Amino acid sequence: MNTTQPDTQLSASRHAALDGVDGLEDLILVGGEWRQGGGELIESRDPATGGVVHAFHGASLEDVEDAVTAGLAASRAGVWADLLPHQRALVLHRIGDLIEERADLISHVQTADTGKCRSETRALAMSAAGTFRYMAAALETMEEAVTPQRAGSLTMTAHEPYGVVAAITPWNSPIASDAQKVAPALAAGNAVVLKPPVWAPLVSLLVGRICEEAGLPAGLLSVLPGSGSVIGNALVAHPSVGKVSFTGGTTTGRKIGRVAADKIMPVTLELGGKSPTIVFADADLEQALAGILFGIFSSSGQSCIAGSRLFIHESVYDDFVGRLVERTRQLRVGPGTDPGTDVAPLVHHSHRDQVAGMVDKAVAEGATVLAGGCIPEDPALAAGAYYLPTILAGVTNQDTICREEVFGPVAVVLPFRDESDLIAQANDNEFGLACGIWTSDYRRAWRVARAIDSGTVWINTYKQFSISTPFSGHKASGLGTEKGRDGIKSYMRQKSIYWDLTGTPLPWGQP
Ligand code: NAD
Numbered sequence: 001m002n003t004t005q006p007d008t009q010l011s012a013s014r015h016a017a018l019d020g021v022d023g024l025e026d027l028i029l030v031g032g033e034w035r036q037g038g039g040e041l042i043e044s045r046d047p048a049t050g051g052v053v054h055a056f057h058g059a060s061l062e063d064v065e066d067a068v069t070a071g072l073a074a075s076r077a078g079v080w081a082d083l084l085p086h087q088r089a090l091v092l093h094r095i096g097d098l099i100e101e102r103a104d105l106i107s108h109v110q111t112a113d114t115g116k117c118r119s120e121t122r123a124l125a126m127s128a129a130g131t132f133r134y135m136a137a138a139l140e141t142m143e144e145a146v147t148p149q150r151a152g153s154l155t156m157t158a159h160e161p162y163g164v165v166a167a168i169t170p171w172n173s174p175i176a177s178d179a180q181k182v183a184p185a186l187a188a189g190n191a192v193v194l195k196p197p198v199w200a201p202l203v204s205l206l207v208g209r210i211c212e213e214a215g216l217p218a219g220l221l222s223v224l225p226g227s228g229s230v231i232g233n234a235l236v237a238h239p240s241v242g243k244v245s246f247t248g249g250t251t252t253g254r255k256i257g258r259v260a261a262d263k264i265m266p267v268t269l270e271l272g273g274k275s276p277t278i279v280f281a282d283a284d285l286e287q288a289l290a291g292i293l294f295g296i297f298s299s300s301g302q303s304c305i306a307g308s309r310l311f312i313h314e315s316v317y318d319d320f321v322g323r324l325v326e327r328t329r330q331l332r333v334g335p336g337t338d339p340g341t342d343v344a345p346l347v348h349h350s351h352r353d354q355v356a357g358m359v360d361k362a363v364a365e366g367a368t369v370l371a372g373g374c375i376p377e378d379p380a381l382a383a384g385a386y387y388l389p390t391i392l393a394g395v396t397n398q399d400t401i402c403r404e405e406v407f408g409p410v411a412v413v414l415p416f417r418d419e420s421d422l423i424a425q426a427n428d429n430e431f432g433l434a435c436g437i438w439t440s441d442y443r444r445a446w447r448v449a450r451a452i453d454s455g456t457v458w459i460n461t462y463k464q465f466s467i468s469t470p471f472s473g474h475k476a477s478g479l480g481t482e483k484g485r486d487g488i489k490s491y492m493r494q495k496s497i498y499w500d501l502t503g504t505p506l507p508w509g510q511p
Pocket of ligand 1: 168169170171172195196197198226227228229231232233236247248249250252253255256270271272273303304305405407433473477478
């Protein structure tokens with residue numbers, strides 16, 4: 001990592017796409033202070049063109065130290081944790097309002113930073129606003145328990161913040177991931193150090209500005225863009241960080257889990273997936289088709305819950321796959337700024353190349369390409385990190401392409417004969433994040449939903465989310481739960497209090 005002094009000329013490399021965007025100077029937020037980061041040069045690139053969107057220096061190890069120290073000081077001073085719940089909730093509501101007010105700006109920046117479709121980045125901003133409001137409401141209505149008395153003491157539980165929480169996020173849905181961690185962690189009374197990914201750091205810096213403007217006391221939120229192996233790792237290992245909430249790949253999650261185990265520190269891990277989507281012969285096939293296309297190709301497949309393993313009943317397999325291939329070929333590939341685009345570029349050229357490499361390997365191992373399987377030939381798209389939406393067949397559930405997460409617009413189709421074989425195959429995977437079931441038989445829907453080992457199941461729908469519904473991964477897809485009313489409690493530790501009400505001396509107190 002380059003830890004030399006920041007180059008003050010860097011603002012010259014700001015892209016025209018960000019003209020007029022307030023709050024995106026070459027600065028990062030460290031313990032209440034906006035300063036030039038002392039770390040490596042981060043170049044956010046527009047994946048539609050490869051051009052630099054914004055270049056600035058990310059955080060250094062010194063910035064990590066300052067951010068954690070400031071967070072700890074702010075949390076010990078009680079300027080936030082000691083506010084009454086409704087007072088903290090007021091600030092969270094203001095953050096939600098400001099995010100909504102700036103949803104267009106956030107969407108614009110996020111599309112430039114990640115390539116995603118504008119419709120999606122706007123929806124992510126609105127969902128982030130909703131997350132702050134929901135957590136404000138959950139905070140104001142959170143109750144503590146007085147537990148049933150077993151002797152003369154009043155017994156109760158209280159929930160208290162950890163102090164400093166590190167929130168480490170991936171690049172695929174930046175503002176939604178930020179909100180999903182920052183809102184409940186702040187609601188719980190913690191200070192938060194947010195580490196966004198180097199491929200998509202800009203929106204998190206806007207969130208930092210918004211939180212400050214909404215009246216969050218200084219030092220409560222730091223935003224430290226930087227590499228995972230240096231800045232992320234330093235945060236996880238820092239003795240004053242009391243909890244880590246991580247969303248990202250399973251390999252990284254395992255590394256973080258090992259460091260956390262040494263510290264005896266709680267972690268929430270939201271990890272990868274290889275989610276099965278199942279089409280029974282009695283399904284509304286047209287609805288299933290639309291749901292499957294959306295489930296795998298929206299966000300260009302860069303979605304942890306992408307429905308990437310499609311199990312189709314053998315009696316409808318040929319017809320359904322034929323229609324799926326035809327519709328896949330009709331999807332419009334283009335820049336996220338074009339309202340007509342269905343499949344935008346992938347986040348980065350190197351990621352696109354990795355996706356292409358996985359498809360090539362699958363083909364070398366015997367897969368047949370039914371649609372896509374290459375970068376588009378359109379010269380207008382030549383500079384971007386595009387990859388055609390891809391359907392592969394002729395593989396088994398044991399093949400590499402069915403076992404490893406691609407994180408791109410690539411689905412495999414697999415026929416199945418009966419329900420028990422289907423369930424065995426669907427569950428025969430390291431991951432357990434999500435599942436889609438398409439059927440008109442309500443008994444079967446229930447049976448299969450309960451038998452599938454995954455954190456979320458969608459029946460006759462896919463990729464629908466609500467902040468009020470908990471989210472978690474089973475098996476290698478994660479540890480712990482986010483969202484829902486109890487989402488706040490995952491950022492708090494429990495304390496039990498016994499309070500004697502009788503004055504009766506304990507046995508050893510007898511003369
Ligand atoms: P990643 O694991 O490479 O990185 C995620 C974050 O962790 C980044 O900020 C990165 O800088 C940081 N990081 C990397 N190494 C680290 C280390 N040793 N210590 C601390 N931090 C470190 O993942 P990615 O490529 O950014 O994102 C794609 C992955 O995220 C996919 O596997 C996807 O399934 C997963 N994901 C999961 C969910 C979920 O909710 N389950 C949601 C979105 C994405």
